Amino acid sequence: MNTITNKEAALLNLLSEKPKHAYEIEQDIQERDMRFWTEISMSSVYKLLNKLEAQQLLRSTVRLSKKQVAQKIYTLTARGRKAFRDKLLLLLSTWEASKHPLDIGLASLWLLGSEEAIALLTKYGEHLERMRVCYAELEKYLKEHQCPPGNVQLATRRLHMLGGEKKWLQEFIQELQDEKK
Numbered sequence: 001m002n003t004i005t006n007k008e009a010a011l012l013n014l015l016s017e018k019p020k021h022a023y024e025i026e027q028d029i030q031e032r033d034m035r036f037w038t039e040i041s042m043s044s045v046y047k048l049l050n051k052l053e054a055q056q057l058l059r060s061t062v063r064l065s066k067k068q069v070a071q072k073i074y075t076l077t078a079r080g081r082k083a084f085r086d087k088l089l090l091l092l093s094t095w096e097a098s099k100h101p102l103d104i105g106l107a108s109l110w111l112l113g114s115e116e117a118i119a120l121l122t123k124y125g126e127h128l129e130r131m132r133v134c135y136a137e138l139e140k141y142l143k144e145h146q147c148p149p150g151n152v153q154l155a156t157r158r159l160h161m162l163g164g165e166k167k168w169l170q171e172f173i174q175e176l177q178d179e180k181k
Contacts (some may be wrong), residue, residue, distance in 0.1 A: 106144040
């Protein structure tokens with residue numbers, strides 16, 4: 001069996017909690033701000049559910065809601081639980097390079113003058129700082145509400161990543177400024 005994708009793993013994670021219909025899954029994605037840390041888009045949920053069902057990682061049943069509307073409820077199969085567990089072990093034990101749009105800009109930095117590059121990178125640094133403040137507030141909130149450690153670490157990890165990127169950026173801007181002199 002092929003390894004499942006990160007999108008599929010995120011979806012299987014939600015279904016590992018309990019059987020759900022697609023709208024419940026979409027609500028979970030929104031409530032947990034999963035679009036900030038997964039590759040799941042709104043349009044991909046139904047496609048992924050169909051694909052995972054075709055691979056026999058999920059099964060669906062139809063039930064009537066309280067309003068007598070037919071709902072397709074998705075449940076993980078034993079094969080789906082195993083595939084998700086295998087992917088989870090891989091995700092937690094292997095580093096994977098992330099693709100960052102800034103890298104495209106860095107590769108093209110030579111097209112700009114040093115003053116313009118420094119101004120843009122300084123603006124980028126301001127954005128990093130705003131994000132750092134947001135994640136610090138999120139981390140505090142999650143800790144105060146005694147959320148599971150993995151959820152708290154979604155914020156804590158970002159704080160460390162932003163701190164490292166901010167340090168790199170300051171050094172790079174200083175290097176550009178020194179070259180300009």
